[in-house]
Amino acid sequence: MRDSERAGYVYRRCRQMAASGLYKDHLDIETALAAEGYPEARDLLDSGPLRQELNAACGRARKGQPHGTDPS
Numbered sequence: 013m014r015d016s017e018r019a020g021y022v023y024r025r026c027r028q029m030a031a032s033g034l035y036k037d038h039l040d041i042e043t044a045l046a047a048e049g050y051p052e053a054r055d056l057l058d059s060g061p062l063r064q065e066l067n068a069a070c071g072r073a074r075k076g077q078p079h080g081t082d083p084s
Contacts, residue, residue: 022056030069033076038066 013021022045029041038057045053057063 018050018052019056022050022053025050026053026057026062026066027069030066031073033070033073035070036074037070038063040070041066 025045025048026038026041029035029044030038035041035044042053042057057066
C-alpha cells in the first residue's frame with residue numbers, strides 16, 4: 013500500500029473508530045491504529061481540529077448520540 017493510500021485509510025479508520033463508541037479519545041484511537049500496524053497515525057492525526065473532531069465524536073458515540081448532534 014502506498015503512503016497516500018495508508019494515510020487515506022488512517023483518516024477513514026479513525027473516524028470509524030471514533031463513531032464506534034469503543035474509544036475514549038484521539039489518543040486511544042492513535043494507540044489502536046499503531047497496534048493495527050499504522051504507527052504513522054500519531055503524525056497523521058497531529059492536527060488540533062482533527063483531534064477535536066475525534067474527541068467530540070468519541071464523546072457522542074459513548075453517550076449514544078447520533079453523529080453530528082449537539083449534546084446541550
